[in-house]
Amino acid sequence: MQPFDLTALRAVHADLCRRWLPARLETVVQTDLWTVHFCLRTLAERGWLTLCWHPQLARLHQGSPPPKQTELFQFGQSLQRLKGLALVAMVHRDPWERVVEWHWAPRPEGEVQWRLILEIMGKYSNVVLADPEGMIVACGHGVSERQSRVRPVQVGIPYDPPPALVATIPVLTESRQSWQERLSLIPGPWGSRLLKTYRGVSRSLIQAWSHTLGIPEDYPITDLSPQDWQRLYHGWQRWLTALEHSVFIPRRTPWGYTLVGTGDPEPLQSLIQDYYEQFRQQQIFASQRQPLLQKVQHLLEKRQQRQQEFERMLQESRQGEQYRRWADLLMAHAHQETLGRAEITLPDFASGDPVIIPLQPDKTLIGNAEQYYNHQRKSKRAQAHLRPLLETVQTEISYLSSVEVILQDLHTYRDEDDLETLRELREELASQGYLPPSPSRPAPTPPPFREFHTPSGIPIWVGRSNLHNDRLTFRHAQRQDWWFHAQEIPGSHVLLRLQPGQVPASEDLQIAADLAAYFSRARHSHQVPVVYTRPHHVHKPKGSPPGTVVYTHETVIWAAPTHPRLQPILASEKKSPQGKAGIPIKT
Numbered sequence: 001m002q003p004f005d006l007t008a009l010r011a012v013h014a015d016l017c018r019r020w021l022p023a024r025l026e027t028v029v030q031t032d033l034w035t036v037h038f039c040l041r042t043l044a045e046r047g048w049l050t051l052c053w054h055p056q057l058a059r060l061h062q063g064s065p066p067p068k069q070t071e072l073f074q075f076g077q078s079l080q081r082l083k084g085l086a087l088v089a090m091v092h093r094d095p096w097e098r099v100v101e102w103h104w105a106p107r108p109e110g111e112v113q114w115r116l117i118l119e120i121m122g123k124y125s126n127v128v129l130a131d132p133e134g135m136i137v138a139c140g141h142g143v144s145e146r147q148s149r150v151r152p153v154q155v156g157i158p159y160d161p162p163p164a165l166v167a168t169i170p171v172l173t174e175s176r177q178s179w180q181e182r183l184s185l186i187p188g189p190w191g192s193r194l195l196k197t198y199r200g201v202s203r204s205l206i207q208a209w210s211h212t213l214g215i216p217e218d219y220p221i222t223d224l225s226p227q228d229w230q231r232l233y234h235g236w237q238r239w240l241t242a243l244e245h246s247v248f249i250p251r252r253t254p255w256g257y258t259l260v261g262t263g264d265p266e267p268l269q270s271l272i273q274d275y276y277e278q279f280r281q282q283q284i285f286a287s288q289r290q291p292l293l294q295k296v297q298h299l300l301e302k303r304q305q306r307q308q309e310f311e312r313m314l315q316e317s318r319q320g321e322q323y324r325r326w327a328d329l330l331m332a333h334a335h336q337e338t339l340g341r342a343e344i345t346l347p348d349f350a351s352g353d354p355v356i357i358p359l360q361p362d363k364t365l366i367g368n369a370e371q372y373y374n375h376q377r378k379s380k381r382a383q384a385h386l387r388p389l390l391e392t393v394q395t396e397i398s399y400l401s402s403v404e405v406i407l408q409d410l411h412t413y414r415d416e417d418d419l420e421t422l423r424e425l426r427e428e429l430a431s432q433g434y435l436p437p438s439p440s441r442p443a444p445t446p447p448p449f450r451e452f453h454t455p456s457g458i459p460i461w462v463g464r465s466n467l468h469n470d471r472l473t474f475r476h477a478q479r480q481d482w483w484f485h486a487q488e489i490p491g492s493h494v495l496l497r498l499q500p501g502q503v504p505a506s507e508d509l510q511i512a513a514d515l516a517a518y519f520s521r522a523r524h525s526h527q528v529p530v531v532y533t534r535p536h537h538v539h540k541p542k543g544s545p546p547g548t549v550v551y552t553h554e555t556v557i558w559a560a561p562t563h564p565r566l567q568p569i570l571a572s573e574k575k576s577p578q579g580k581a582g583i584p585i586k587t
Contacts, residue, residue: 003201003277004059004120006242008272009098011259012061016049016090019062022108023087023390029066030076030184033064034058034140035126037066040087050273051118051127052139057283058125059276060100062269078129078138082114095243096169096199099162108541119162126153134159140197167199172240176233179576193218200243208258209235235260235371277348286424292429299434300400300536303393310390316385318380326357327372330365332505338365399466399545402490403429405521406465416445428467428546446471451574452515454508459497462519466547469493470540473549477535482509484516487529487556491520493547495535509557514566517559 023040030036034054039049067347082104089103089112098120103112115135117128128138136159143153151160168182183193191206210217213231215224224232227471239260242248250268257275329346334454338344340361345354359368406425410418424446429435449472450462461476463469473493477483480502484494494516496504509532517528531554538551560566 001056002204002275003056003122004098004272004276004344006096006098006200007205007239007259009060009100009120009201010092010095010246011250011268012241012247012272013090013092013100016060016062019045019092020049020087022046024213025082025085027106028076028079028083030068030073030079031066033073036076036079036174037063039065052276053118053125053127055123055125058120058122058275059272059355060120061272063273063277075127075138075140079116082116083146085113086110088112088289089537093161094164097162097164105168117159121162123551128153128159140362145510145535147317162240164340168197170198170200170240170432172244175320176229179233179236180229181434187220187222189218190215190221190224193221205239205260205548206263207255208260211253212262216395225263232353245299263305281350281416281419281442282413285419285422288426289407289410292422292426293404296407296429297405300397300404303397303400307390307393307397310386310393314383314390316387317379317382320376321382323372323379327356327369327376328356330372333400334365334369338368339363356474390455393547395548398550399432400434401521402466404549405490409519413521417464421468424465424467428465432545449476452511452569453572454504454569456505456508458502458504458508460512460515461495461497462515463493466545469547473535474540477538479534481535482512482532483535483538483551484512484530484532485551486517486520486522486559489520489522489523489528489533491516494519510559511566511569513559514561514563515569518561520561523561526562527571528559528561530557531555532557
């Protein structure tokens with residue numbers, strides 16, 4: 001991830017000063033432990049500004065409105081005293097430090113009542129609310145004297161700025177010869193030498209220069225030609241000129257973004273917000289997916305153990321018929337004296353073969369027969385009791401297996417739809433009683449279906465979750481469509497969308513079947529049986545978990561989820577406007 005460096009801070013700070021001074025503060029919202037959003041209004045516009053002191057995502061920019069927040073945070077509560085005040089200044093006291101101050105007063109020309117100080121320093125990032133004398137009133141996170149003897153940050157003590165860096169301050173007037181000599185004092189890659197010699201230089205800045213100038217950042221400084229030195233110095237001068245005049249060219253790059261690019265500039269604030277919001281969503285996704293997957297796998301393991309136990313008990317209960325046969329034989333020979341014997345051998349009624357029957361030595365044959373009749377009745381009752389329990393646990397295993405397939409498919413974050421799918425799965429498991437109910441919050445917005453197209457242009461829709469599968473099959477499927485699913489394998493419901501009267505080619509059916517196999521547990525198999533039928537032949541059993549259906553009038557087709565023909569189809573994924581996966585049961 002590209003950190004919010006000095007260049008980004010200077011660019012964003014200059015843009016905010018132009019647009020938001022002075023401004024009235026209407027609302028303060030803290031959405032998590034590290035992020036605060038300010039709603040400001042000027043005579044010209046109204047908007048939201050974001051301050052974040054997250055160890056990896058610390059930043060400052062204008063952004064979109066935050067989501068509705070029900071959780072209260074102590075620092076956010078402390079900032080409520082700023083409501084109604086005017087933001088009168090954004091001060092960057094040291095232009096080579098990533099520390100900015102916001103000054104608040106009752107009116108634009110009034111006396112400053114509060115100072116809000118944002119420090120963007122990697123894992124040491126913080127935010128402080130101080131009074132005009134510099135006494136700390138609130139902070140994002142406290143730093144005790146035990147944690148830092150050099151610079152504690154706590155409520156009730158004076159605010160002390162961060163220690164200054166010791167590297168050389170860049171100046172635009174430095175000659176190329178002086179600049180080159182300073183870098184050449186110690187041999188090494190030119191990128192590392194520049195990073196260690198001057199303040200304000202970041203790894204992303206060096207990466208941008210390397211990409212633009214075509215000089216690898218690990219190229220030894222001793223091997224640079226005079227032309228290389230001239231190009232590097234020219235890039236250095238362009239950067240310092242941009243900082244001095246606050247004229248930047250924001251551009252997206254393969255590794256993130258640059259503010260000293262070439263060509264037409266992109267909107268600065270939206271570029272910054274989009275980049276860091278993407279990483280924030282990735283962190284949220286990773287923090288939610290892994291615990292959810294572990295929970296589902298734990299539940300699945302417990303149900304599988306329970307299934308094995310029920311099957312063992314059911315197998316034992318099937319000995320009831322043998323107990324009854326033994327009891328009948330004992331009753332037929334009840335006249336024999338067997339007290340003190342541990343077993344008896346009697347001829348079978350049908351075949352005449354000898355049958356060895358264990359006995360209780362202290363009981364007569366009639367007593368042993370009555371005991372075996374009791375065992376037979378218990379076995380019969382046990383079977384009647386165990387079969388529904390076994391069917392229930394098998395249904396749970398099928399459902400949890402389908403959820404596990406979905407979570408395994410969501411192995412990396414791609415876009416916000418993946419996060420919505422994860423939230424929907426969380427709500428789905430809670431509704432089925434596997435997880436505690438979530439705190440009261442708006443229901444997650446269903447993500448759009450995955451959409452692909454066959455070579456002839458026919459759309460194919462694929463469900464993302466069990467609830468998604470139900471919506472796909474029972475709300476959006478039309479009578480003329482074809483419905484696909486891997487045969488008796490957890491996976492997504494797949495719909496080949498057809499126009500009335502349209503007849504798909506065999507290639508279209510094959511691609512839809514390949515997708516059904518790909519979005520299933522059998523993704524890595526060479527051949528997978530896939531069933532397809534009309535949607536009106538697919539039904540949901542009453543009381544069954546989400547995503548579980550029964551179907552009839554099906555046709556089996558062999559799919560190849562690893563075939564090369566599927567790769568261009570997967571690469572062209574789109575999002576359907578509507579917005580993996582139960583195990584269908586053949587009936």
